[in-house]
Amino acid sequence: MSGPPTAxxxxxxxxxxxxxxxxxxxxxxxxxxxxxxxxxxxxxxVSIKYLLRSLDPLQVTAVRLAFAxxxxxxxxxxxxxxxxxxxxxxxxxxxxxxxxGIPVNTLAIATxxxxxxxxxxxxxxxxxxxxxxxxxxxxxxxPLTHRKLAGVAIAFLGFLVVLxxxxxxxxxxxxxxxxxxxxxxxxxxxxxxTVLSKPLLARYPPGQFAGLVTILGSLPVLPLLALDREIVxxxxxxxxxxxxxxxMMSAFALxxxxxxxxxxxxxxTPTQISVYIYLVPVFGVLGSxxxxxxxxxxxxxxxxxxxxxxxxxxNTGRAGTVDERPIRHRWxxxxxxxxxxxxxxx
Numbered sequence: 001m002s003g004p005p006t007a008x009x010x011x012x013x014x015x016x017x018x019x020x021x022x023x024x025x026x027x028x029x030x031x032x033x034x035x036x037x038x039x040x041x042x043x044x045x046v047s048i049k050y051l052l053r054s055l056d057p058l059q060v061t062a063v064r065l066a067f068a069x070x071x072x073x074x075x076x077x078x079x080x081x082x083x084x085x086x087x088x089x090x091x092x093x094x095x096x097x098x099x100x101g102i103p104v105n106t107l108a109i110a111t112x113x114x115x116x117x118x119x120x121x122x123x124x125x126x127x128x129x130x131x132x133x134x135x136x137x138x139x140x141x142x143p144l145t146h147r148k149l150a151g152v153a154i155a156f157l158g159f160l161v162v163l164x165x166x167x168x169x170x171x172x173x174x175x176x177x178x179x180x181x182x183x184x185x186x187x188x189x190x191x192x193x194t195v196l197s198k199p200l201l202a203r204y205p206p207g208q209f210a211g212l213v214t215i216l217g218s219l220p221v222l223p224l225l226a227l228d229r230e231i232v233x234x235x236x237x238x239x240x241x242x243x244x245x246x247x248m249m250s251a252f253a254l255x256x257x258x259x260x261x262x263x264x265x266x267x268x269t270p271t272q273i274s275v276y277i278y279l280v281p282v283f284g285v286l287g288s289x290x291x292x293x294x295x296x297x298x299x300x301x302x303x304x305x306x307x308x309x310x311x312x313x314x315n316t317g318r319a320g321t322v323d324e325r326p327i328r329h330r331w332x333x334x335x336x337x338x339x340x341x342x343x344x345x346x
Contacts, residue, residue, distance in 0.1 A: 206259055
């Protein structure tokens with residue numbers, strides 16, 4: 001992969017060919033950090049599944065977001081040297097991203113994981129790169145080639161194999177179909193979240209932006225800590241293993257991973273960065289086998305490999321980065337930047 005262009009302070013106002021390229025060292029660090037994100041998100045399914053033995057999905061989500069918001073609050077205040085400044089024009093998009101990336105995404109995964117095996121849930125998330133390619137096509141004009149359409153079909157075939165034969169709990173039933181459908185909402189919301197975040201990362205540091213989105217997205221859920229009298233006593237009774245699961249799903253899967261994800265998105269396109277989600281089910285299945293005792297079946301492996309083949313096919317065709325495309329093909333803040341330049345020129 002050649003070095004893609006970096007997002008400069010005002011990427012929308014610079015011609016694509018003048019945007020500087022990211023140094024090789026920084027590019028390597030970006031890819032290593034994205035690999036750690038895949039490890040963290042794969043283990044996140046295991047952590048959630050483990051905590052769901054003692055808490056319900058909404059309680060798990062509230063605990064996760066409370067700890068992550070507290071950590072992010074310190075990070076945001078430190079990076080901004082006080083309260084961060086957000087331009088008024090960015091608030092609507094920031095609130096939409098907070099809704100998609102936090103309550104919609106996390107509640108869908110927590111609820112769906114309770115109805116289906118953690119290994120199957122992690123495989124469903126593998127569909128995110130396919131969804132991201134489609135959303136990127138709709139919102140940025142990224143070409144959806146025959147190769148990508150073939151990848152969608154292959155991934156869907158693998159998805160059916162996992163759904164019908166993925167493990168001892170795999171069966172086609174109303175409960176199972178509902179769990180799959182609810183879990184699928186997570187990667188769909190994340191696809192929009194990833195594509196729509198790109199323009200704002202030219203104006204805000206990744207750590208600060210990730211913190212703002214997480215804190216804003218947590219606000220609808222956090223009141224549950226005060227309304228549900230069972231949460232705090234349950235947390236105080238946590239075993240060391242439960243605290244470790246909480247640390248994994250809050251500090252690593254949210255704070256560290258969201259910061260690394262946004263740093264990668266600042267330098268790479270949504271399609272380029274989403275390729276790392278292919279690795280999430282690998283670590284999810286491995287973790288489910290090691291820590292939860294979930295049996296790995298041949299159909300689960302075959303279905304997972306088929307999904308991986310589909311998403312790889314979807315994203316291995318030639319495609320320019322978002323920053324290399326003409327501004328007229330870019331959305332929201334980038335189009336707004338074009339209008340501002342037109343006003344100045346006039």
